[in-house]
Amino acid sequence: xxxxxxxxxxxxxxxxxxxxxxxxxxxxxxxxxxxxxxxxxxxxxxxxxxxxxxxxxxxxxxxxxxxxxxxxxxxxxxxxxxxxxxxxxxxxxxxxxxxxxxxxxxxxxxxxxxxxxxxxxxxxxxxxxxxxxxxxxxxxxxxxxxxxxxxxxxxxxxxxxxxxxxxxxxxxxxxxxxxxxxxxxxxxxxxxxxxxxxxxxxxxxxxxxxxxxxxxxxxxxxxxxxxxxxxxxxxxxxx
Amino acid sequence: xxxxxxxxxxxxxxxxxxxxxxxxxxxxxxxxxxxxxxxxxxxxxxxxxxxxxxxxxxxxxxxxxxxxxxxxxxxxxxxxxxxxxxxxxxxxxxxxxxxxxxxxxxxxxxxxxxxxxxxxxxxxxxxxxxxxxxxxxxxxxxxxxxxxxxxxxxxxxxxxxxxxxxxxxxxxxxxxxxxxxxxxxxxxxxxxxxxxxxxxxxxxxxxxxxxxxxxxxxxxxxxxxxxxxxxxxxxxxxxxxx
Numbered sequence: 001x002x003x004x005x006x007x008x009x010x011x012x013x014x015x016x017x018x019x020x021x022x023x024x025x026x027x028x029x030x031x032x033x034x035x036x037x038x039x040x041x042x043x044x045x046x047x048x049x050x051x052x053x054x055x056x057x058x059x060x061x062x063x064x065x066x067x068x069x070x071x072x073x074x075x076x077x078x079x080x081x082x083x084x085x086x087x088x089x090x091x092x093x094x095x096x097x098x099x100x101x102x103x104x105x106x107x108x109x110x111x112x113x114x115x116x117x118x119x120x121x122x123x124x125x126x127x128x129x130x131x132x133x134x135x136x137x138x139x140x141x142x143x144x145x146x147x148x149x150x151x152x153x154x155x156x157x158x159x160x161x162x163x164x165x166x167x168x169x170x171x172x173x174x175x176x177x178x179x180x181x182x183x184x185x186x187x188x189x190x191x192x193x194x195x196x197x198x199x200x201x202x203x204x205x206x207x208x209x210x211x212x213x214x215x216x217x218x219x220x221x222x223x224x225x226x227x228x229x230x231x232x233x234x235x236x237x238x239x
Numbered sequence: 240x241x242x243x244x245x246x247x248x249x250x251x252x253x254x255x256x257x258x259x260x261x262x263x264x265x266x267x268x269x270x271x272x273x274x275x276x277x278x279x280x281x282x283x284x285x286x287x288x289x290x291x292x293x294x295x296x297x298x299x300x301x302x303x304x305x306x307x308x309x310x311x312x313x314x315x316x317x318x319x320x321x322x323x324x325x326x327x328x329x330x331x332x333x334x335x336x337x338x339x340x341x342x343x344x345x346x347x348x349x350x351x352x353x354x355x356x357x358x359x360x361x362x363x364x365x366x367x368x369x370x371x372x373x374x375x376x377x378x379x380x381x382x383x384x385x386x387x388x389x390x391x392x393x394x395x396x397x398x399x400x401x402x403x404x405x406x407x408x409x410x411x412x413x414x415x416x417x418x419x420x421x422x423x424x425x426x427x428x429x430x431x432x433x434x435x436x437x438x439x440x441x442x443x444x445x446x447x448x449x450x451x452x453x454x455x456x457x458x459x460x461x462x463x464x465x466x467x468x469x470x471x472x473x474x475x476x477x478x479x480x481x
Contacts, residue, residue, distance in 0.1 A: 135289055136326035136385075140340035140392060141316025150339055154330050233374030234329045 006199055010206050015193050022189030023210055029106050029175040029185060034168065036111030037118050044115060045122025046148060059119065066116035071109070072177050078109045079181040106178035106185075114171050121163050125156030158229045165222035169215050186210060240265045240396055240427050241286055246295030246305075248281065248451075255281050256292070257452040263396070268428045270438040270459075273448035274474060279431045280323075282448065283398045286429065287311075287318045300395055316344045319389030319397040323405050325381040327373035333360065333384055334369040337391045345392065352391075359387040363417050379410030383417055396427040403434055435478060439463060447471045 009015055047059030066074070079102075083091040098104060129152050137147040179188035190207035194200040241263040248256040256278050263269050271279045284290040286297060288304045288311045297304040302314055327336050337356035341347045347355070360366050363383040373381055382402055389397060399418065403411045415437050422428055422441040432438065438445055438459060445462040447455040449470050455462060466472045 130324075130326075132322055132324050132326040133328065136320070136322060136328075137340075139287055139289060139315055139318075139320040139322075140389070141312045141314075141344040142340060143312050146343055150343065151328055155328075158330065231330045231374070232372040234372070 003201070005202070006197075007202055009193070009197050009199050010202055015197070015203075018184075018189040018193055019186070019206055019210070022184060022186035022207075025103070025178075025183060025185040026172065026175050026187075027214070029103065029110065029178055029183065030172040032107040033110035033114060033175065034171050036107065037114035037167075037171065040112065040115035041118025042122050042153075044119035045126065046153070048119065048123040049126045049152075050144070063116045063119050066113050067120070071113050071174055072180060074113055075106065075109045075177055075181055079105045102178065102181050102183035105181055106175065106183050110171065110174055110178070114167065114174070117167055118164070121160045121167070122156065125160040126152050128159060129155050155231070158231055161222065161226040161229065165219060165226075168218050168222055172214050172218065173211065240267075240300060241429065242296075242298045243282075243286070244296045246282075246285060246292045246297060248278075248285065248290065248292045248294075255451050256285070257450070259295070259448075259451075259453050261446055261453060261456050263427060263429055265427055266425045267443045268422045268426075268430065268441050269444045269446060270442040271429065271431045271446045271448060272433060272435070272438065272474070272478075273454075276450075277448040278451040279446075279448045280400050281451075283400055283429050283431055286398055287315045287320060289320075312344070316340065316392055317395050319386075319392060319394035321382070321385050321389055321397065321399045321402045323401040325373070325378070325385045325405075327381055327385055327388070329373050332370050332372055333365065333376075336373070336384065337388050340388075341391050355391050356387070359390050360384070362390075363387045364413075377410060378406045379413045382406065382410075382414045386414070386417055386421075390421075396429070397421070399428065399430040399432065401431050401433070403432065433478060435463075435475075447474065449474075 010019070044059045044062050047055045048063070050056060083094040085091075086094065094101065133151055133155070134147055137151045142150065175185060176187040178185050179191070184192070186207050190203040193203040193206075197203070243259055243261050246256055246259050247254065259278075259282060261269075271282060273279050281290055285292050286299065286304065288309065292305055295305065299314060299318060303309055304311070304314060327333075328339065331339065334353065334356055337359065338349070338352040341352040341355060342349065357366065357369065360369060363386060365380060365384055365387065368376060368380065368384075373384070376384070386402075402418065403414050406414065411434070415434060418428075418430070418437065419441050430437075430442070442459045445455070445457065445459050446453055447462065447466070447468070447470075454468050455466065455471050457467075462471070463475070466475055
C-alpha cells in the first residue's frame with residue numbers, strides 16, 4: 001500500500017483549529033448532556049422505587065422508551081421529526097430561530113437517552129440499601145422525602161459511582177453521533193480534515209488519541225470521587 | 240400508654256396476627272416472647288405503624304395509630320425503636336446518626352442536638368467513638384448507639400425488636416445492661432426477646448405468643464413459675480434448659 005504519512009498536517013493552523021473546535025463541541029455536548037442525564041436519571045430512578053404506582057408506571061415507561069430506541073434514531077427524531085409534530089409556531093422556531101440547533105438537539109437527545117440508563121442504576125442502587133435502614137428512618141419519624149434525601153440517596157449514589165463511571169465515559173463516546181445531525185464535534189472535524197488533506201490515518205489517529213485522553217481524565221476524576229465518597233468499611237476495600 | 244385492641248393482620252391470605260389484645264401502662268416493661276414465626280416482631284412493628292393492620296385498633300398516648308389519616312411521622316418520633324440488626328446509617332458518623340432525626344424531625348438546633356447526642360453517648364459508654372462510622376464498631380457497640388439514637392428523640396416509650404439476637408454472646412451483656420438501666424429509670428418498654436434472664440429481672444409482664452395469637456399475658460413471676468398453657472410450658476422448657 002502506498003501511503004504518504006504526513007503527521008505535520010495535524011499541526012497546521014487551520015486543521016489544528018478544527019481539532020480544537022471539535023474537541024470543544026464534544027466536551028460541551030457530553031457535559032451538558034451529562035447534567036441533564038444526572039438530574040432526570042436521578043428523578044426517574046427514584047420514581048421507579050416510590051410507593052405510588054402511577055409514578056412508578058410513568059418512570060418505567062420513560063426508561064423502556066428511551067433505553068430501547070437506538071440513540072441514532074432518537075437523534076433523528078429530535079432533529080427531523082419533533083419540529084414537524086409540534087404546533088406550527090414552535091416547529092418553525094425550532095427550525096429557524098433556535099440558537100445552535102444541532103448542539104441543543106444533540107444535548108437533549110443524548111441527555112434524555114443517558115438519563116434512562118442512569119435511572120436504572122439509581123433504582124438498582126436504592127434497591128441495594130437494606131430495607132431495615134428505611135424502617136429505622138421511618139421509625140424515627142423521617143418522612144418519605146427525608147428518608148430518600150438523607151438515607152437512601154446518599155448511600156445509593158455512593159454505591160453506583162463505579163457503574164456511573166462507565167456511563168460517564170460512554171456519554172463522551174456517544175456524543176460522536178451528533179455529527180449525523182451536523183454538529184462539527186471531534187469526529188466530524190477529523191472526517192473533514194481527512195477529506196481536505198487525504199490524510200485519513202492521521203486525522204482519525206488524532207481523534208482517537210483525544211478521545212482516549214478525555215476518557216483517562218474522566219476515569220481519574222471518577223476514581224477521585226469514588227475515593228472521596230467511600231463509606232468507611234461499608235462497601236469495597238478500605239480507602 | 241400503649242393499647243392494642245383486637246388487632247388482626249394478614250399478608251395476602253396468610254394470617255400473621257389473630258385478634259391480639261393487650262396494653263402497656265406508663266413505666267411498665269413488657270417482654271414479648273414465643274417461638275420464631277409467632278408474630279411477636281410483627282406485633283411491635285404495628286405499634287408504631289411500621290406494619291399496617293387490617294383489623295383492630297392501636298392507640299399510643301391517646302393517639303390512634305390505626306386511624307386512616309393518623310399523623311404517623313409525628314407519632315413515630317415519640318416512640319423509640321431498636322432493631323435486631325441495629326440499622327445505623329452506614330454513611331454517617333456516630334454523632335450524625337444521633338443528630339439526624341433530632342434536627343430534621345424535632346427541629347432542634349445543631350448545638351442542642353450535639354449536646355443531647357454527646358450526653359446519651361456518654362451514658363451508653365460510647366463517648367469516645369463519636370467520630371467513628373458504624374462499620375468500624377462491634378455489634379454490641381452499634382446496638383448501644385442505636386439505643387442512644389432512639390433515646391435522643393426523648394421518646395415516651397421504647398420498642399425493642401430482638402435487640403440482642405444478632406450479637407455475639409460476649410456482647411449481649413453490655414446491651415442488656417443499658418436496657419436494664421433504662422427499665423429501672425421508668426421507661427415504658429415493649430421488648431421482643433429470648434433473653435429470659437432479662438425478662439425475669441426487669442419485666443413487669445410477659446406476653447407469650449404462638450401462631451400469631453397472644454397465648455399468655457401475665458405478671459412475670461407467675462408466667463415463669465406457673466405457665467398455664469402447654470405451649471408456654473414447652474417453650475420455657477426448651478429455652479431455659481439449653
